[in-house]
Amino acid sequence: LPLLFLFALSRVLRRHPPLYSSAAYDWDKGQAQDTPPRQWDVIERLTDEFYAGAGARQQVDRTLFVVGDKKQSIYSFQGADPEELDRKGATFEQKIGEAGQFFQRRSLAYSFRSAPAILTAVDGVFDPDIRSGFANDGGHKAFKERLPGRVDLWPLIEKAEADDEGDWTDPVDRRSARHHTVQLAEKIAAQIKELTTGEHYLPDERDGQTVRRRVQPGDFLILVQRRSALFSELIRACKAAELPIAGADRLKVGAELAERDLAAILSFLATPDDDLSLATALKSPLFGWSEQELFTLAHYRREDHLWQALRTKTEAHPATLAMLRDLRGQVDYLRPYDLIERILTRHDGRRRLLARLGPEAEDGINAMISQALAYERGAVPSLTGFLQWMQTDDLEIKRQIDSASNQIRVMTVHGAKGLEAPIVILPDTGRRDVTIKDEIITLEGTPVWKAAAEETPAPMRDRLDEMKEAALQERLRLFYVAMTRAEKWLIVAAAGELSKDESSWYQITGAAMARLGAAPLGEDGTLRYQQGDWDALDVVGTREETVVMPVLDPVFTRSAPSPKAEAKTLSPSDLGGAKALPGEAGLDMESALSYGTLVHELLEHLPLMAPAARASFLDRLTRHHAPAILAQAAAEAPAVLDPPAPPPPSPSTPPPP
Numbered sequence: 001l002p003l004l005f006l007f008a009l010s011r012v013l014r015r016h017p018p019l020y021s022s023a024a025y026d027w028d029k030g031q032a033q034d035t036p037p038r039q040w041d042v043i044e045r046l047t048d049e050f051y052a053g054a055g056a057r058q059q060v061d062r063t064l065f066v067v068g069d070k071k072q073s074i075y076s077f078q079g080a081d082p083e084e085l086d087r088k089g090a091t092f093e094q095k096i097g098e099a100g101q102f103f104q105r106r107s108l109a110y111s112f113r114s115a116p117a118i119l120t121a122v123d124g125v126f127d128p129d130i131r132s133g134f135a136n137d138g139g140h141k142a143f144k145e146r147l148p149g150r151v152d153l154w155p156l157i158e159k160a161e162a163d164d165e166g167d168w169t170d171p172v173d174r175r176s177a178r179h180h181t182v183q184l185a186e187k188i189a190a191q192i193k194e195l196t197t198g199e200h201y202l203p204d205e206r207d208g209q210t211v212r213r214r215v216q217p218g219d220f221l222i223l224v225q226r227r228s229a230l231f232s233e234l235i236r237a238c239k240a241a242e243l244p245i246a247g248a249d250r251l252k253v254g255a256e257l258a259e260r261d262l263a264a265i266l267s268f269l270a271t272p273d274d275d276l277s278l279a280t281a282l283k284s285p286l287f288g289w290s291e292q293e294l295f296t297l298a299h300y301r302r303e304d305h306l307w308q309a310l311r312t313k314t315e316a317h318p319a320t321l322a323m324l325r326d327l328r329g330q331v332d333y334l335r336p337y338d339l340i341e342r343i344l345t346r347h348d349g350r351r352r353l354l355a356r357l358g359p360e361a362e363d364g365i366n367a368m369i370s371q372a373l374a375y376e377r378g379a380v381p382s383l384t385g386f387l388q389w390m391q392t393d394d395l396e397i398k399r400q401i402d403s404a405s406n407q408i409r410v411m412t413v414h415g416a417k418g419l420e421a422p423i424v425i426l427p428d429t430g431r432r433d434v435t436i437k438d439e440i441i442t443l444e445g446t447p448v449w450k451a452a453a454e455e456t457p458a459p460m461r462d463r464l465d466e467m468k469e470a471a472l473q474e475r476l477r478l479f480y481v482a483m484t485r486a487e488k489w490l491i492v493a494a495a496g497e498l499s500k501d502e503s504s505w506y507q508i509t510g511a512a513m514a515r516l517g518a519a520p521l522g523e524d525g526t527l528r529y530q531q532g533d534w535d536a537l538d539v540v541g542t543r544e545e546t547v548v549m550p551v552l553d554p555v556f557t558r559s560a561p562s563p564k565a566e567a568k569t570l571s572p573s574d575l576g577g578a579k580a581l582p583g584e585a586g587l588d589m590e591s592a593l594s595y596g597t598l599v600h601e602l603l604e605h606l607p608l609m610a611p612a613a614r615a616s617f618l619d620r621l622t623r624h625h626a627p628a629i630l631a632q633a634a635a636e637a638p639a640v641l642d643p644p645a646p647p648p649p650s651p652s653t654p655p656p657p
Contacts, residue, residue, distance in 0.1 A: 032068030032088075036079030040088050047092075051099035064092065071126075074414060074478045076470070082477075109141045113420050115149025115203075115488050116142040117531035122483050124512035126476070146210060148203045148532025150489045153513050155525035156430075156506065157184050157495035184427055184495035185233035189241040192220055192408065196243070202422055203488050203534060212537040217244045218406035221421030223413050223482050224428040230495075232360070234410050234427070239359040246407040247363040250415070256364025258353045261286055262340060263368075263390065268307075269331045269339070270383045275306040285356035286349050287320050323347050336386040337372040344369075413482045424486035429505035430494040434471045436464055472503065479505050595633065598625055602637040 035043075050062045066089075073082035089105070096103040111119055119140040160180045194200070201212040202219060224231050227250070238245040261284035267277035279298065282289040301309035314321055326347075331339065344350040344365065353361055375386050409421070440447050443463055451460060482505075483490060494506035502511070510527075518529040598621075606614055621630055 032066045032085050033070050033073035033082050034075045034078070034080040035068075035084070037081060037084055038079065040084055044088070044091070048095075051095045051101065066092075071477055071480050072417070074417070074474060074481055076474050109139070110143045111140050111484070112143045113487055114140075114142065114144075114484060115147040115531070116145055117149030117151055117529060118483070118486050118488070118490055120516065120531070121151040121490065121509075121512060121529060122480065124516050125483065125508055126480060127512075130511075144205075146532070147205075147488065148210075148534050148537070149530070150534075151513070151518070151529045152489070152491045152521070153506075153509055153518065153527040154187075154491065154493040156498065157187070157493075159496045180495040181230050181233050182237075184493060185230065185237040188222065188234060188425060188427060188493070189237035189243060192217070192238070192243055193241050201534065201537075201539060203532070203537060204540070206540060210537060211540045212534060213540050215423070216406055217408050219422040220408045220425065221416065221419065221423070221485060222408065222410045222425045222427065223416055223485065224410070225413060225432065225478065226428070227412060228428070230428055231410065231412075236358060236360050238408055238410075244407045246405065246409050247360070248410065250411075256361065256367070257357055258361040258364045259368045261353065262343065262349075262365070263387065265327070265343065266336070266339070266383060266387060269327055270387060272307045272328070273305050278306050278310075282320070285352045286343070286347075287323075288352070288356075289320075331383060335372075335376055335381040336383055337369065337376060337381075339383065340369060340372055413478050413485075416485055417481060420485050420487055422487045423489040423491070424482070425491045425493065426482055426505065427493045427495070429492055429509065431497040431499045431504050432475070433499070434468045434475070436467050436471070438467075441467070479508070594625075595629060598629070598633045599637055602633055603640060606637060607641055 047064055050064065066085075068085050070082040070085055073080055073085075093103045114122075119142050123139040157180045160178050160183070195215045196217050200215045202215050204211055204213045222234055224234075227248075231248070235245060235247060261281065264277045264280035264284060265286060268274050268281055271277070275298075279294055281287060282294055283291075297309055297313070298306060303309045310317065310324075311321060327339070327342065330342065334342065344353075350362075350365060353365060371390070372386060375381070375389050379385060379389070436450070439450055441450050441460065441463055442448075443459055448460070450464075451457070456464070492506060492509045494504070498504050498507055502508075513527050513529055516529050518527040520526070521528040601621075605617060609617060618630065618634055625633075
């Protein structure tokens with residue numbers, strides 16, 4: 001729950017006890033080691049009536065069940081304090097004892113996940129005699145005591161020296177092929193490729209028996225301490241090796257290069273005068289302009305804006321202008337999702353981005369499409385609104401990575417809490433110094449500004465040392481969580497520098513492996529501690545997942561029929577035969593048709609004109625018609641328009657009275 005809500009709720013419950021006097025009969029609390037103090041206050045207030053006053057009813061059993069493991073408390077940044085579990089345990093024990101009820105503490109030493117070799121290595125690393133500040137009471141017991149297991153320690157990849165300055169056009173954040181982070185990522189990808197494609201096996205339990213099966217990509221879980229450069233390099237290396245990988249467990253929308261390229265062209269479409277966005281889009285893989293082409297357009301233009309200069313260069317850049325004009329013609333009619341999809345599909349944007357940025361860019365592209373759909377579900381879709389939504393909200397997507405999808409998983413140790421895998425690789429075990437970044441620290445309950453190092457007083461220095469020791473202990477607990485995610489095989493590796501005080505995970509593991517008598521494996525310096533014989537197990541086939549393909553309706557598999565031509569409307573002029581009959585004047589068909597058109601024109605315009613204007617109108621028609629023909633038509637048209645004159649009276653008819 002949000003800390004502000006917990007704080008308010010605890011204050012309300014403290015001031016108004018009747019609100020919770022009959023709140024519940026049973027309370028279960030899991031992951032108690034990660035419970036912040038404010039949430040403990042809420043739990044304590046809600047359970048106070050269990051053991052005091054009228055709430056402590058003898059005829060009703062009201063229970064509190066709390067489960068926690070201090071060794072797995074790794075969320076101090078959310079307010080968790082592992083010592084709070086002990087303090088609240090003592091508080092509840094006192095209250096329950098004073099109420100005359102039964103209180104008991106129970107511990108579970110058995111591990112139902114890991115093989116004995118993994119647990120032995122864990123106990124060796126966190127030996128209480130060596131790690132005095134780490135609570136590892138009594139060690140672990142393996143429930144699967146006959147399951148073979150391995151722990152490998154790979155040789156350290158030394159820190160690579162900085163490369164000489166390259167070309168000025170090279171990206172400043174590009175790592176060379178000799179960089180130690182790149183080397184480690186490619187080594188891990190090569191090892192996974194070898195294990196999944198060669199004849200390599202892994203212990204497994206089938207029908208109550210321990211057998212071995214082929215190693216699958218879904219058996220691997222790679223855990224890092226933080227999403228650093230190693231995190232992205234691991235994903236890149238696995239995709240480059242054509243390994244099935246689930247991608248990053250979290251994506252920050254707008255941080256990926258592919259998303260930024262798409263956002264640039266969308267910004268230009270929303271504001272055509274945005275020269276920077278247009279230049280960014282032109283340099284992106286969507287258009288592929290060179291530095292010289294962009295410089296030539298921008299430097300030698302006479303117009304104020306880049307788009308004004310570009311749209312006059314149709315012959316020089318026909319493909320670019322065709323795409324931009326198509327998108328600008330649709331920007332007022334398409335939703336953001338449809339516009340992005342048009343860029344990616346109709347204009348081949350997805351293929352161009354992946355060809356330049358690599359397969360790892362696909363996660364960012366798909367994330368942006370998903371966010372466009374999410375935006376349209378909650379707001380009236382508009383391009384400017386979507387861009388503003390993307391810029392103002394610091395969006396981070398937490399992807400649900402399915403362990404049953406037979407893909408390699410790469411995530412942080414915090415994200416892997418509660419997960420497990422047959423093979424766990426820990427590559428981020430090198431040097432990581434403990435630093436206190438807080439600008440405000442608490443001294444005896446009073447918040448104070450942290451002073452500069454050379455001006456730090458003794459009380460503040462002691463407090464900073466306490467905070468560093470607490471951070472170091474939490475980092476050890478994080479290592480414990482990482483190691484215990486492994487079921488059968490744990491691989492520890494590192495690249496770069498190690499800690500001078502030998503506090504890095506790699507050095508701690510190396511010391512424990514030496515005490516356990518780990519044996520060298522091969523000539524590359526790898527150490528292995530193993531229990532059980534993998535090769536003695538019977539080989540069974542890998543369970544093949546049956547993929548049932550849906551039966552498509554035939555309409556999706558056959559070509560669409562050609563559209564039927566509309567029936568042509570018949571008109572008298574389309575009929576065969578002569579269109580005019582020869583008259584007394586002996587005109588041919590073309591002259592007769594021209595004469596008829598002239599008469600119809602006179603019949604259309606003359607009724608609307610005054611007699612004085614008719615003469616001027618007829619004079620203008622002499623430019624297109626012979627005077628004789630015009631005079632004949634002008635005489636014939638009034639005969640139709642004017643009413644006929646009354647016939648003269650007959651001589652035999654008497655005149656009217």
